[in-house]
Amino acid sequence: MNGPSVVLSAEGLSKRFGGLKAVQQVSFKVYAGEILAVIGPNGAGKTTLLNLLSGVYRPSEGRLTLLGRDITQSSMEARCHAGLGRAFQIVRPFGEMTVHENVTVGALFGTPGMRLAHARELAQSLLERTGLAALADRPAHELTLLQDKRMEVARALATQPQVLLLDEVMAGLRPAEAQEAVALVRSVRDSGVSVLFIEHIMPVVRDLADRVVVMDQGQVMAEGSYRDVTSNPLVVAAYLGTEPELGAGELHA
Known part of the structure; x- marks a missing residue:
């Protein structure tokens, strides 16, 4: 076996x-x-x-x-x-972009040629999985440490x-x-x-x-x-x- x-x-x-x-x-x-x-x-x-x-x-x-x-x-x-994806210990988000936009960037980077609409949908689904859906439109610099960590994982997962x-x-x-x-x-x-x-x-x-x-x-x-x-x-x-x-x-x- x-x-x-x-x-x-x-x-x-x-x-x-x-x-x-x-x-x-x-x-x-x-x-x-x-x-x-x-x-x-x-x-x-x-x-x-x-x-x-x-x-x-x-x-x-x-x-x-x-x-x-x-x-x-x-x-x-x-x-x-x-x-191969990676989430870093020290999170460096795009602070003035929203949480949703940060994760969308991960999706676009991870899959060359991905349509923006698809990347946005993927980002939204990952925010729901990581418990950040309610914060999707919040600027990333406003997140707590735990929320930062969750967003970092979501960004890494967005690369599929x-x-x-x-x-x-x-x-x-x-x-x-x-x-x-x-x-x-x-x-x-x-x-x-x-x-x-x-x-x-x-x-x-x-x-x-x-x-x-x-x-x-x-x-x-x-x-x-x-x-x-x-x-x-x-x-x-x-x-x-x-x-x-x-x-x-x-x-x-």
């Missing part, structure tokens, strides 16, 4: 900045219908990895495939058109990705707001979009991730379920900076 198909595959990705090895021989797969978390202490190389995946950086070594297509040397725009990259979208949210964001990410996966996300809030990782990849010093040091990786002595040591005692318990970041 065949398992789930691979939608995104990294093979031996490395990135050097002069003498600094920011990412070293990182390999992993994202499967259809999966939510994959990438965690690690500060400076582990997580954001550099996300920049390699999305095309901000080109790898020094390695190969990246999306839906079976080699995108290692593709531009950010080409990766977006091929089905098959795989969505999320960069610490829970950062700065209160616990209740973070749980709303968790529900939103689950709904994205349930719509057929695979998700890879970076996160420091361990309860969010626990509640959301199907699998977890742990990075430290630019390398993958563990991979598996949340329970598996948080009980791994090497992972505990990387987070706490000490050799863990037996039964050290759950990590908190």
Whole structure:
């Protein structure tokens, strides 16, 4: 019996900045219908990895495939058109444009040749999905942090990705707001979009991730379920900076 198909595959990705090895021989797969978390202490190389995946950086070594297509040397725009979307940690909306217009821009960028009327319809449907329909005509600069995060996800979804990259979208949210964001990410996966996300809030990782990849010093040091990786002595040591005692318990970041 065949398992789930691979939608995104990294093979031996490395990135050097002069003498600094920011990412070293990182390999992993994202499967259809999966939510994959990438965690690690500060400076582990997580954001550099996300920049390699999305095309901000080109790898020094390695190969990246999306839906079976080699995108290692593709531009950010080409990766977006091929089905890779990204929502950023720091949201930079077009502040004087409305929320609806911001998401419409995402739709037009993601699908070359899309008619404006279709882009507007897609944007409206995404605002409804992300709980922002009532704010569609409000200038983006008036949004709260949680609303900003929702709009950022809506803009990324407007590009109609098959795989969505999320960069610490829970950062700065209160616990209740973070749980709303968790529900939103689950709904994205349930719509057929695979998700890879970076996160420091361990309860969010626990509640959301199907699998977890742990990075430290630019390398993958563990991979598996949340329970598996948080009980791994090497992972505990990387987070706490000490050799863990037996039964050290759950990590908190």
